[in-house]
Amino acid sequence: MVEIKKNKQILLKDYVVGNLKEIHMEIRSLDVPMMIPEKGGLLLKNLYLSWDGYTRVRMSKPNPNNYANSFVPGSVIDCYGVSQVIDSRHQDFHVGDLVWGITGCEHFTLLPSPLDLTKIKYTDDSIPLSYYTGILGMPGLTAYVGFHEICSPKKGESVYVSAAFGAIGQLVGQFAKLMGCYVVGSAGTKEKVELLKNKFGFDDAFNYKEEQDLTVALKRCFPEGIDIYFENVGGRMLDAVLVNMNVHGRIAVCGLISQYNLTEHDGVHNLFCMVTKRIRMQGFIEPDYQHMYPQFLELVVQYIREGKIVYMEDMVEGLEEAPSALIGVFSGRNVGKQVVRINHND
Amino acid sequence: MVEIKKNKQILLKDYVVGNLKEIHMEIRSLDVPMMIPEKGGLLLKNLYLSWDGYTRVRMSKPNPNNYANSFVPGSVIDCYGVSQVIDSRHQDFHVGDLVWGITGCEHFTLLPSPLDLTKIKYTDDSIPLSYYTGILGMPGLTAYVGFHEICSPKKGESVYVSAAFGAIGQLVGQFAKLMGCYVVGSAGTKEKVELLKNKFGFDDAFNYKEEQDLTVALKRCFPEGIDIYFENVGGRMLDAVLVNMNVHGRIAVCGLISQYNLTEHDGVHNLFCMVTKRIRMQGFIEPDYQHMYPQFLELVVQYIREGKIVYMEDMVEGLEEAPSALIGVFSGRNVGKQVVRINHND
16 A cells, blocks of 8 residues: 555636636645545546636536536546556556556645556657657647548648647647648747747747737638638637638637636637638537547657657646646647646655 | 511619618619520520529629629529520520520510539429529528438438528428428418428428527527528527537538628627537538439329328419519518519510
8 A cells, every 4th residue: 555645736716707717726635534435436637727717617517518527616626637556456557657647736636546547658768758648648649630530631731820839739730731731829928839830840830929910810821712721719809810711621629728717709700701601610529529539649659759749748847736727728828739747745 | 487576674783781672672774675586595584583691682782701702783683483485596505495504684584604503303283483593592491401411310310401491491390390300490471480490391390580589599499409400581580599518519600691781790609518518510502512412303203192291382473573483581470482473474
């Protein structure tokens, strides 16, 4: 039996309405010892926690239109993470195993079942463990299936990615470039725009916060129109895209991060373009495509090792920094995939 | 050479902004004789003219986001119609041939080319000529491909049709019933609601004008949710549908008739449901599917003769009644497909 640890956790204090703030979360130190798992369960030491757009969605009141259950006020927030098994009563998992999947925002997590965990296959100098919160985890598979399965891309097509510097966007742009598409991304700072072009190989990029008129900005970047839009943002960005889409264009709706902190979502006014341009718009979520994870993993690990794909993370250190880092995801403060490294200083 | 006729025409006076009114159209009697066609051209006597939602779209200022060219102010409006060839300088068309396709809103039309015309194959007591403006014309093929090609329907699925009494909606509902789906339609009068249920065989129907809350109305009609939505309306109806859709639902966007008279389209606020429910929404127009017309025609003529499908038209008599009839299409005054019969009293 492993040494029993005390714990530190992030709790949701109450359902969030409007802008997410630090007061909505509480950091709690537990002096009671961790229990040992029941039969079939695991005790995890969490190493990297992942902050994603969908975390905010789960902080709102329960709503049948959400894809995931809301968190329970007063309870520990859960999230994707990378963890090490430190005690196991499940036959397929052993002490020392590294796993990724859904865990708690806390130092140690007792899971009754490893249903949402995947054993980590590759780690080496070129494949940091934290990548399993991003490029090799949920955001990576989301980008891959969203682009290849939902967008039906063809070589030479023009692709627009909003929130292009996020955990998913930076990958969509690179997948599109590998396919021979013309790719433009948007982000919220000059620094990110430069990195999109110089580090990630986007053909062009713009700072949406500096554009007077998004419709004009897209027209400038896509004089021949947009064939594929990878939608991470929503609201007025979608309206501007719709009028710039080409006939038979495709829109993969991955998320609408501009909307998650709003009490009422912005109206989208240009849906008539769906008809006139015969656009296909399709929402999707990664869990529907988990059967594709093994082939995705092999391909992307190879891309990483060959230097064909790069990935940028924004890593903060320590659970105390996690609430502020999560808030930053919705203002675009993070530069790359937002990860929280914990439990490294014991 | 045929006797040269004088003509009566409907012209667009100027681009329309906001609600379409009679003052936007002018009826002109021409005392000058009709010319004989150039080589390759035809002279048509128009028998039935079709008023469709898209006619209003073409009355707005030219806009690159429209699917069809705007009419030219001061010129004759064109529309779908059924006509007889009265003079021909095209080898494939002969005097006396009956055709359907795009013609002018006038008694006689001189066409430089019959590119947009189809020769009429079937007419008999069970197949009125006017049906080629509706069930056997553009609206019919629109309903057929929209439902069968875009909605990917399966037996037993639940289907919602808005503007269900329109030229297209009444057919979508019947196609869906023939496939074994559960079908609910909405319309704007008690009379239409009763006919949807009793004449067209919809499982249920409601009067959207009498509902306080469309979301609640749809929840009542679809306690298990909507699998397929055939979208003819837009605006707040789409918002209400989105929250009632099932996971992996499909929305075929055929038109947004509630929006055509608006200077700014209503905002749609619930697009996040696209993600959470993995909805596919697809716009389409009938011209992309004209290769399917022959198989469609054979099938639907058989359905009509066997009494498996019925069709209801709202017929007005005379070109003078046409402007008022077109305006009625956007307030839902028409009961069934709006047709204008002309040239029958010479």
